[in-house]
Amino acid sequence: MFDNLSDKLDKALHVLKGHGQITEINVAETLKEVRRALLDADVNFKIAKEFTNKVKEEAMGQNVLTSLQPGQLMVKLVKDELTELMGGEAEGINLSGTPSVILMSGLQGSGKTTFSGKLANYLKTKKNKNPLLVACDVYRPAAIDQLHVVGDQIGVEVFSDRGNTDPVAISEAGIAYAKANGFNVVIIDTAGRLAVDKQMMNEIATIHKAIQPQETLFVVDAMTGQDAVNTAKSFNDILNFDGVILTKLDGDTRGGAAISIKSVVNKPIKFIGTGEKMDAIDVFYPARMAERILGMGDVVSLVERAQEQFDEEEARKIQKKIAKNKFGFDDFLSQIQQIKKMGSLKDLMGMIPGAGKALKGLDIDDDAFKHIEAIIHSMTPEERSTPTSLNASRKKRIAKGSGTSIQEINQLLKQFDQMSKMMKMMQGGGGKKMMQMMGAMKGMK
Template identity: 70%
Template sequence: MFENLSDRLERSFQLLKGQGKITEINVAETLKDIRRALLDADVNFKIAKTFTDDVKEKALGQNVLTSVKPGQLMVKIVKDELAELMGGTSADIDLTGSPSIILMAGLQGSGKTTFSGKLANLLKRKKGRHPLLVAGDVYRPAAIDQLKVLGEQIGVPVYTEEGNMDPVKIAQSAIKEAKRQGHDVVIIDTAGRLAVDEQMMKEISAIKKAVNPNEILFVVDSMTGQDAVNTAKEFNDRLDFNGVVLTKLDGDTRGGAALSIRSVVTKPIKFVGTGEKLDAIDVFHPTRMADRILGMGDIVSLVEKAQEQYDEEEARRLQKKLAKNTFNFNDFLKQINQIKKMGDLKDVVSMIPGMGKAVKNMDLDDDAFKHIEAIIYSMTPAEREDPALINGSRRKRIATGSGTNIQEVNRLLKQFAETRKMMKMVSQGKNIQRMMGGMKQPGRRR
């Protein structure tokens, strides 16, 4: 996500490296490179020009402190302007009313149906809501079946009417059903086309008029770049929607849609889809996204993802085990599963400040844990409980059973011992820096 743009912007800032102060000449050179980077990311030309003009005005108007280098100041200004370009602050959805009604709009293939399931899952898990999904795409039978499958996976009912080809009546009946069954949110999936056409616009406008939704969310595939922005404008002119949802932001996207769409339609980006799993949905935070584009990580989102998997009772149990130095491989497996639940591993690691560039070319996914899990699962219950039991012959058996070799088993056992030692010292509040200095670094000799 935004990898090419991040690299280009980093190179642009290098132009100010070694400069003693900001001048009109070095700012102009840097901004010329930034404008090219934005255009390569498929940002609209006028928006890219306005952006760099605003950055120039702010940069030349700054009284630079002696402790702040020109390059650092430019990064700060660009970050603030990027956040502002994407909306400045996050925007909530309107969940007032009983039930609150959310209408999905967008082209076919944009990810409306999948996102409807993700949003229902999010509202159920995090907001304690009781949503009802409505299959309003009567032209594509697969859409109805897909929504039913999604609903079953997340435990949310799906309202359908076999044989009824009138999406307006389906939506109206679904709302009546929601009131009868006590559902407090109704999410209506609608039909899309491969391109904007009059029939589709009339149909969704009729649904809007009939149900008076709290929210109309325009779902757009971020990988379509500037075309996504143009489509959003056409929909907004007809529907006056409340917010934008960017899907497939985990793909090989240049980022132009995320950076341009707010300026064109003057509506906030409310959510982003970051993967195929039903929990791969995030509230869009412009400031955090700006941080990530500039390689600064996103520690706030990382902490929030960790808190979602946090179990107080499990944490207390783990604390006691750490203090007694009885942390074992069963506990280690639980920690691995918690990390995997946080989402795409590469995306999670890139949220750590300074790590985005380090993991750029690494193949990080859930498979990264497979060889570790294979080794642990090849241990007996007693060995997992007490790693000290694992002698030479047991290591050979574990290596054979896991399809690895003795060196890999030895490496895991050594890393586990060092991790347990470090975690015990953390739990006891000891000097971590001193302890780290005495530890052997992986792959190095003392």
């Protein structure tokens, strides 16, 4: 997420992060590089210039040059200003109606239909709501079928009227159906076009006026950069929408839309899409995003995701097994499953401070655990519970069954042994000792 921008900002701030002499000249040079990095990320020139001017003003006002840690203070100022530029505080979704009506708008290809499903899934699983999806895209071939497939995936009902070509009538009928059948949220998926046109704008304005939604959301593909911002402005002029949803943030996105959009339309980014799965949806936190862009990670979001997947009873069982040296590959497999449920590995790595930089150039994909799972699934129950029983002939059989090599099996066994020792150390109150060891190793580099 925003890899190129993160790299360029890191290089720009590198001089100031060091302990060398900080002068007004290299502060100005650094901010010039910061502005260049923002422009390369497709941030509007005016916004980029205003941003660096504000940071410079703040820097001079806080006596950065004479502070004990000028580099860190400067990074903090950039982070604070980025946070402010992206909206400052996270904005919630308005669910005040009975039912609450949410109107989805955006261009074709922005991921609107898929995100309607993600939002329904989020409201169902995280907010204990009973949502209804309403298919109002009467133009795109198979759009209604697509929404039905999405609804089936997440166990949410979809209201559609295939013979009807009037989206206003369909949306009104959908709301009436929701009221009669106990649904408390209605998400209306409208038609998109390949470009902004008069017919499309008139149609969505008519739907908006007829149903008076509690929340109107504009869905936009983050990878379109500055074009996304311009499209948002066109939609906002007609709809006066309540918030923005940025999709495809897991792609090689430049970040311009996320940084510029709030400033241009003065509407908050409410949610972001971070992958293809139905649970790949996050509330947008400007401060956390600013930290990620600056390579500081996002530990709070990482902990929140871990807590969502955390099974307290399972954790207690594993603690007992570790204490008795009975932690086996079945337990290891269950830990892998929990990690996979937290989201894409690349996204998770981006939440760990410094990990993105350390792992730069490595191809991290969601299949990273595939060969480990194949090896474990090729073991007998006895071998999984007693890894020490794996002799040469057993390894040969497992390698053949899993399509891997004996070398890969040996590597997994070594990693498993190291992890078991580390977990044992953490169990026995050796956490402090381990941190001291890690600190000493770091000093040896």
